[in-house]
Amino acid sequence: MTIAPTQKALSQLEADAPHSLVVRFGAEQPLKMDAGVDLKPFQIAYQTYGTLNAAKSNAILLCHALTGDQHVANVHPITGKPGWWEVMVGPGKPIDTDRYFVIASNVVGGCMGTTGPASTNPATGRAWSIDLPLVTIRDMVRAQAMLIDHLGIETLFAVIGGSMGGMQVLQWAASYPERVFTAMPIATAAKHSSQNIAFHEVGRQSVMADPEWRGGRYLDAGVSPTKGLAVARMAAHITYLSEEALQRKFGRKLQGRDAPTFSFDADFQIENYLRYQGNSFVDRFDANSYLYVTRACDYFDLAEDYGGSLAAAFKGSKTRFCVVSFDSDWLYPTSASRAIVHALNAAAASVSFVEIDTDRGHDAFLLNVPEFIATTRGFLEAAARARGIPMPSGKGG
Amino acid sequence: MTIAPTQKALSQLEADAPHSLVVRFGAEQPLKMDAGVDLKPFQIAYQTYGTLNAAKSNAILLCHALTGDQHVANVHPITGKPGWWEVMVGPGKPIDTDRYFVIASNVVGGCMGTTGPASTNPATGRAWSIDLPLVTIRDMVRAQAMLIDHLGIETLFAVIGGSMGGMQVLQWAASYPERVFTAMPIATAAKHSSQNIAFHEVGRQSVMADPEWRGGRYLDAGVSPTKGLAVARMAAHITYLSEEALQRKFGRKLQGRDAPTFSFDADFQIENYLRYQGNSFVDRFDANSYLYVTRACDYFDLAEDYGGSLAAAFKGSKTRFCVVSFDSDWLYPTSASRAIVHALNAAAASVSFVEIDTDRGHDAFLLNVPEFIATTRGFLEAAARARGIPMPSGKGG
Numbered sequence: 156m157t158i159a160p161t162q163k164a165l166s167q168l169e170a171d172a173p174h175s176l177v178v179r180f181g182a183e184q185p186l187k188m189d190a191g192v193d194l195k196p197f198q199i200a201y202q203t204y205g206t207l208n209a210a211k212s213n214a215i216l217l218c219h220a221l222t223g224d225q226h227v228a229n230v231h232p233i234t235g236k237p238g239w240w241e242v243m244v245g246p247g248k249p250i251d252t253d254r255y256f257v258i259a260s261n262v263v264g265g266c267m268g269t270t271g272p273a274s275t276n277p278a279t280g281r282a283w284s285i286d287l288p289l290v291t292i293r294d295m296v297r298a299q300a301m302l303i304d305h306l307g308i309e310t311l312f313a314v315i316g317g318s319m320g321g322m323q324v325l326q327w328a329a330s331y332p333e334r335v336f337t338a339m340p341i342a343t344a345a346k347h348s349s350q351n352i353a354f355h356e357v358g359r360q361s362v363m364a365d366p367e368w369r370g371g372r373y374l375d376a377g378v379s380p381t382k383g384l385a386v387a388r389m390a391a392h393i394t395y396l397s398e399e400a401l402q403r404k405f406g407r408k409l410q411g412r413d414a415p416t417f418s419f420d421a422d423f424q425i426e427n428y429l430r431y432q433g434n435s436f437v438d439r440f441d442a443n444s445y446l447y448v449t450r451a452c453d454y455f456d457l458a459e460d461y462g463g464s465l466a467a468a469f470k471g472s473k474t475r476f477c478v479v480s481f482d483s484d485w486l487y488p489t490s491a492s493r494a495i496v497h498a499l500n501a502a503a504a505s506v507s508f509v510e511i512d513t514d515r516g517h518d519a520f521l522l523n524v525p526e527f528i529a530t531t532r533g534f535l536e537a538a539a540r541a542r543g544i545p546m547p548s549g550k551g552g
Numbered sequence: 553m554t555i556a557p558t559q560k561a562l563s564q565l566e567a568d569a570p571h572s573l574v575v576r577f578g579a580e581q582p583l584k585m586d587a588g589v590d591l592k593p594f595q596i597a598y599q600t601y602g603t604l605n606a607a608k609s610n611a612i613l614l615c616h617a618l619t620g621d622q623h624v625a626n627v628h629p630i631t632g633k634p635g636w637w638e639v640m641v642g643p644g645k646p647i648d649t650d651r652y653f654v655i656a657s658n659v660v661g662g663c664m665g666t667t668g669p670a671s672t673n674p675a676t677g678r679a680w681s682i683d684l685p686l687v688t689i690r691d692m693v694r695a696q697a698m699l700i701d702h703l704g705i706e707t708l709f710a711v712i713g714g715s716m717g718g719m720q721v722l723q724w725a726a727s728y729p730e731r732v733f734t735a736m737p738i739a740t741a742a743k744h745s746s747q748n749i750a751f752h753e754v755g756r757q758s759v760m761a762d763p764e765w766r767g768g769r770y771l772d773a774g775v776s777p778t779k780g781l782a783v784a785r786m787a788a789h790i791t792y793l794s795e796e797a798l799q800r801k802f803g804r805k806l807q808g809r810d811a812p813t814f815s816f817d818a819d820f821q822i823e824n825y826l827r828y829q830g831n832s833f834v835d836r837f838d839a840n841s842y843l844y845v846t847r848a849c850d851y852f853d854l855a856e857d858y859g860g861s862l863a864a865a866f867k868g869s870k871t872r873f874c875v876v877s878f879d880s881d882w883l884y885p886t887s888a889s890r891a892i893v894h895a896l897n898a899a900a901a902s903v904s905f906v907e908i909d910t911d912r913g914h915d916a917f918l919l920n921v922p923e924f925i926a927t928t929r930g931f932l933e934a935a936a937r938a939r940g941i942p943m944p945s946g947k948g949g
Contacts (some may be wrong), residue, residue, distance in 0.1 A: 169698035171665065174744075176694065189814075190814040191814075195672070216674045225821045226930050268589075285816070288814065289814040289815065295767070333707045348798070348799055348800045348804075349798035349799050349801075349803055349804065349822045350790065350794065350795045350798045350799070352804070352820050352822050353786075353823075353824065353826055354787075354790060355791045355823050356786070356818075356820075356822070356823045356827075357783060357787045357790065357826070358825075359816060360786060360827070360830070361758060361761075363816070364762070364783055365761070365779060366763060382761035383761060385761070386754060386757050386758045386761055386783065387759070389750075389753070389757060390754045390787050391752075393747065393751060394751045398745065398746075398747045398882075401745070401746035401750065402745055402746050402747070404746075405746045405854060406746055407743065407744070407745075407746065407749070415851055417586075417587040417588075417685065417686040418686065419682070419756060419760070419843060419847065421753075422747075422850075423749050423753075424851065425746045425753070426750075426751050426753045427749050429750055429752075429753055429754070429757075430757070433757070446816060450816065452819065453819075456804060456814055457568065478628070480601065485795075485882075496727045533689055
């Protein structure tokens, strides 16, 4: 007997009919996945900001991080919070929507409208769940290329992203070098380290240990492994912040009291903060999607597709690269960015490298870090001049 | 209706009747706990190695780490594995059982025979569970002092321990300076940082998220939150190893296959290793004990009891200190040891400080790291000469 809930879960509704632009690809346009499967039909949910110019030369693709989405610069339809990169994207901002046509799509395997495990499998009428083939970073990028084709854009002015988004940037530059004028991989790595895999595995095990995960088929039963997913998010969240930032922000401060309770309540502010991060995450993210996107990162090793040589991935590239790291980022440390830069140098590619001095850790790429924002503005302005993209009207130029 | 299993769970049996020496303190000798409660009766399980000399001048107390126990240098009664510090403790080893009388006791709140949450609460006949008052590092040390009294020892030649054991060493030196001839805090900190608390909180939430935790009363039902505890252990285990050690040992190596499975199986060796660590841990450790010992560390802030001045904790101390850190330890980094050294210097205490160069991370204190072993041997030999402890017979002197 199968459980047949009368109503779809929130995550399945968003997955199928998102608050976004959507392009649907029919059976004649499958996504050829690294798992060896043709995914068909499938859909991509995306947002755009600004206007594509007549020359179609001003398009920027933004690639989101692990649990990000396409809602870069608009109020998020589920959380009601601002977009995740409003500090960087908008009129007059470094990624200037008065000048550029900005595209952001939800990744394959996500849960905000692009086909993912919470989407309805047309063959069964139920959620794909873990029957969806595993997704790779290259699959995500292949799907994005189909979206860019659909939008009639030949060459992207820029592909930009941090963390898992930066992996997509690197994959774009390797897979479609002629379609990427500039590439900005931020706070990322060309392959997942053993420690990176380890933290992701803890998160996955936490989700799968929750009995409400139900072998992955929780949406059929109208439930969700929220406790396991919240713990996964708590563990991951620690890796997004530097030890210094935690100490400065929380230290050993108690939560609204003068003395510890001698109980397992959240005595310390840091405990309260983590619990909040865990609990709020489960309201906006699908647990199976979390398994898929973490796995995609773990499988990422760009050099592997090029005989073990990362330089070979970029051989002959005309793309202008700007590699950015943050010195307090211990998840994707500067050494990982340096490895990318060394490969780009070996490939004789054009590359700028900036290590930003900040104590805010990995999440610095999402925050108002003035040196980072100025770096992005300067790099893009120089590249726009080289590409001949006019300044917005009324701003000289 | 209460569930009444016919047989006690393994952890409760070991907690009540351990494979160890045991000293029981009756109602007339309560443990005065920081929680404001007199714990009575209670018991301490311990092991000894070597012989106490006539002058009672050669006793060394070893303090174990978070999930360690008293089985330092004998086969572990549950796992069948060697003791956790056989590399350091034994005949002819740096902590030479031919020369010293070595004592190791299980901490209060533990699960190997000293009173902890798995022990039977005499008032109810059931496991204490989370009705046991919260335990602090100072409580652990108070109990150890009662054991040392019971053994008729006035002054310990040395108190030695790593990680949470190092916290106990610091507490011993502060609480009972006249009873500690030498103190060796290893890979530890005088207070838990925000990041330290954060990782422990993830572990606790993982245990408590497991429905088999049953509000803490799982032993009554003859079950155990093994899945949540395993995930907690996996997360903690990452913090015990350095990024470099993980990369060297596992890197991105696949587990017994040539290509990834495109599934959520353990593709990578690091995943398999972590799952093994998690699964084997639950066979030897009680989940509630894990909550208690992590909480004890989080509450630890030695300076707090001395008006916020760590130096004040050691004022007038005649103890000889040897502080040891490992340069790749990111859980209790060298900076935390330096803070201890600075305080000891400010208190005009006798202190040696050694930072060991190794890529093995926090767990280096448990491993065969030659420089560390030589350091321990040298420091103890010099101190033994100062204390007038003779060399073992047949070894000159």
